[in-house]
Amino acid sequence: MPREALAIVQDIPGRLRVRLPVTARIADLEGTVSHLSGVVSCRWSPRTRSLLTIYRPAEIEAEAIVDAIVEQAGVDIAPVSDAPATPGNGSPVAAALVQTVSGMDRRLGRASGGVFTLGVLLPLALTLWAIRDLTRGPIRSLPWSTALWYAHGLFRDYNIHGRD
Incomplete structure (x- = not known):
């Protein structure tokens, strides 16, 4: 059975925000990510179900952080759509x-x-x-x-x- 997927909401060097599904295991997720080498801070928001991670890009890559989150939370990474953003009016x-x-x-x-x-x-x-x-x-x-x-x-x- 396929697992639910996390969504990468924001990914700029030094700042990563992912949104996790309701079924994700969040127990000690913040602690696990915080202990990664190169991670400066990590904060879980139960209201938005998102994890904000501030890190040093020279020491760790965002992919390594996402991999740790995927493993700890028991979720997959959402596939990235190749479709361009289409405004509501379809222009x-x-x-x-x-x-x-x-x-x-x-x-x-x-x-x-x-x-x-x-x-x-x-x-x-x-x-x-x-x-x-x-x-x-x-x-x-x-x-x-x-x-x-x-x-x-x-x-x-x-x-x-x-x-x-």
């Missing part, structure tokens, strides 16, 4: 945009060691742009950066579903 243009930007976000997160993502850099850049505009003199009409921010918010709210 292929929106799906392509979501897939492209999500890929850029993951690469940026890996390159910066999880410090920067597009969710951090885009608001920061637009905030700095706004401060620059405010300090340059009289207020003008709506700058393109503000319009871009509104467009981003509308796209995010109506096209990206199922993200944690």
Whole structure:
């Protein structure tokens, strides 16, 4: 009989969050993962049934942590779908945009060691742009950066579903 599967919710260098099924054995799971060499901290959330692990990527890989969780909890790893994220409206243009930007976000997160993502850099850049505009003199009409921010918010709210 196949076992239920855990889902990898977040996997960026130094930070791993997995969600476990109800049937998973969670007794001493936190302790087992915490004792792995390279793991800085580990926290179980019964409300979300997720295990957050902070680790040093130079000392241990996420796959080793997942393997330890799979063995301790008695679950399998959920298969990764090759299907691209499809927005609720099924628009292929929106799906392509979501897939492209999500890929850029993951690469940026890996390159910066999880410090920067597009969710951090885009608001920061637009905030700095706004401060620059405010300090340059009289207020003008709506700058393109503000319009871009509104467009981003509308796209995010109506096209990206199922993200944690």
